[in-house]
Amino acid sequence: MVRRGGSVLLDGVSCRIPGAACTTVLGPSGAGKSTLLRLLNRLEEPTRGTVSYRGGPLPGWDVLALRRQVTLVAQQPVLLTGTVRDELRAGRRHLSGARLAELLERVRLPAGYLGHATADLSGGEAQRVCLARALAVEPRVLLLDEPTAALDATVTAAVERLVRELADDGVTLVLVSHDTGQARRLSDLVLVLEDGRLVEQGPAGRIGRLREGA
């Protein structure tokens, strides 16, 4: 359970997130999806109950060590430095020029963007730079809060391919989405939240609202 300021944001959520797979958290606005994601790297602490990772409860982990393995890309991009190059190096300091260009290529930004001022990026570009910065750390678990909300169809398709590639390469992905089509295309497991409660969980083909094409 997560209770904040008299409101219960999550209650009775019990699930196991599979490794090396893509799990999508679906649900209407305000259902608690971001809160659930934030619980997974201790940006949020449960009021009651436990979140465990690799066999141990999260409070047993050093929080910075945990966040190097379990990295969150927030819905609102938070850029920490002046240029895209510095931003990627904030993820990992000693990155070669070739590795920097490769990280940008993975999020479909040209290598020429390395010298761009972060202040000049569009919302969608900033979000992709945050994703590239997270990839630089080579996390075991990548938490993505609506990663394609600000992207056009072509870039969305590229980011979806990247998500599948990462899961197939052994990264554990947890994705918040409003898009039932995206959940169907990407997910090994779907968790459906409504009003802070987990109302359905299972493979995409077994989720009622996905089968109905809702």
Ligand SMILES: Nc1ncnc2c1ncn2[C@@H]1O[C@H](COP(=O)(O)OP(=O)(O)OP(=O)(O)O)[C@@H](O)[C@H]1O
């Ligand atoms: N610190 C807080 N104190 C009180 N209420 C909060 C707090 N943080 C979030 N909430 C409320 O908890 C509910 C769940 O928020 P959350 O951001 O997890 O929803 P969401 O499903 O991710 O929504 P969206 O799809 O709109 O991003 C919302 O009603 C929100 O206003």
